[in-house]
Amino acid sequence: MAREAGVSITTVSKALNGYSDVKPETKKRIQQIAQRLNYMPDANARSLGGKARKNLAYLVSGLAKQDESGFVYGMLSGMYQASLDHQFDFIILTTNAAKQGELSYIQLCRQKNIDGVLVSGLNINEPYYRELMNSEIPCVVMEGEYKSKNVCGLSIDNARAAYDVTHYLIGMGHKKIALMNGKSTATVSQRRLKGYLQAMAEAGLETGEAWVENGEFDEDEAYRATFRLLDNCLGVTAIFCSSDLMAIGVLRALKERGLKVPEDISVIGFDDIPVARYINGGLTTVAQDPYEMGRIGGEILYHMITEKKEYGHVYVPYQFVKRNTVKVYYPANRTVNT
Amino acid sequence: MAREAGVSITTVSKALNGYSDVKPETKKRIQQIAQRLNYMPDANARSLGGKARKNLAYLVSGLAKQDESGFVYGMLSGMYQASLDHQFDFIILTTNAAKQGELSYIQLCRQKNIDGVLVSGLNINEPYYRELMNSEIPCVVMEGEYKSKNVCGLSIDNARAAYDVTHYLIGMGHKKIALMNGKSTATVSQRRLKGYLQAMAEAGLETGEAWVENGEFDEDEAYRATFRLLDNCLGVTAIFCSSDLMAIGVLRALKERGLKVPEDISVIGFDDIPVARYINGGLTTVAQDPYEMGRIGGEILYHMITEKKEYGHVYVPYQFVKRNTVKVYYPANRTVNT
DNA sequence: TTGAAAGCGCTAACAC
């Protein structure tokens, strides 16, 4: 390339990087030759040489074959967009508990020269969960509740959302409300449980171990857990599910027991995944916007990296979407007397 | 790191790369120190130095905020898995017609040091479409029908699938069958059109311009196109849609016209996206497995890169999933006579 | 079994 143009390597570098100390003519000539030869500076060498682009990584624990909720994809595309907007490079990294034993979080980042990471799917019992805290590289935990110098969490206000939903159900006359929660090791589940319990307590309603099952965010697991709920919580009139996927499992179990939704029992989901609007004539649920979350996460990371800003937990908006799986509950005796 | 261990940089490199010409004790010592210091060789420097990992790239034209069909995500995770299996690095690259004017395909690859690419979403009118042909870097075109020395296509046999569907509809007694196709510039659409036309011709059934609409793979566009179909093709009893998403739009339009599915008119989709099973009691459709496609694509690329193998078009299996949107069609006079 | 030296393709600091 330099030979072809009859100039030094340095001049080529300057010309292509838009420095001012190169004669316009030579600059133009170099650019043309580069175009003709399809020459492009090697990113690795540039990085080593000093002109490094910043690297963002999306670190997913347990990447699945299918993304039924569209959450991973949505966040991914949002993050990607943010990277593009700020001229950052973007890579995906996956991990799981086993891998985390072999390669430390810091090593992983150093190896790939990562300047900032967005993590998701990390449970509190995985090795990286603790490593993150002491890391000096900026990180935002998607749907997590972290807080340290270089780490912040990003999520909707899960406790409040769960409170809203429960409160709404109570307002509709329901008193026996069960919670089909996710995983006990997931932060979001802990927060939603809190919101649910608070609303129930404020209304003076009964709750307890029996009224809360963990469906592991899995359709089939939720399906099975529903029968336990039905057997242990006599007279339950509403089930609040911590994910739409679990709501699907719950609905299936309910149908098998001959219970009609919403006539006999009300169901609310969480996430508003694409199928939600088609389930049971429309599933009432809490909508999150994964694309926005990803984009905002990337944006925050940008500020953490370039301005060394620190963040507390960042909340993003959610929306309560009322469709057709909730009905006002009239106590039996009232109905009879009418 | 080298200083800490009291050896030369060279020795550290050898120890960490598992070379045999380093004393077991020193090797062990170096490894321990590396672990303690969380040392990891910089991937960029390694790459420059000669020890380069191969890079696979997933090049998507027009990455969307949401992946309603789950196709992009599925392929992505399959490709990622294949990369992992073969110790390749994996990155995502997006492009669009505008970007393609600025940076050539080869430049893009050179810059990122890419050894093999998987492309998807590229239409035949985009600049890269032609550039690909002459490229010396291995490439597999997802859902495309390429063929050159270093490029191959990967897809289901779209013509055959469309033929199957149409033939099935004909076997069910339908004679007035319309096709809601995708984009005229998409290879898959061209193939499906071919299969549809062939089945119709073999059965001696009427077809023509009016019987084929392009819904641009878009729900709303398909919705609008349905009315044209209904108005121009009097007595149509079945609509075969080139994507489930478009089938949703079609169903919506049909409902507005007061047509019941499958009683009044039959509908078949394509893809078997997650919502398909919930639509209209279950949408009859052709199932593709994006994860498998991605994985196989990565696998092929691996062989192209490491063994310089050449491939013709590669076909992957599909499955015709019969659910509840097709009904046998009895000609009016027969029904009357019963 | 170890280390010194060269070089990967670039950018940066400084001299010409």
Add this chain to the structure above:
DNA sequence: GTGTTAGCGCTTTCAA
């Protein structure tokens, strides 16, 4: 304006 030199962090050759 342009070129020379050094150095980024590694791997590889080759000599010790």
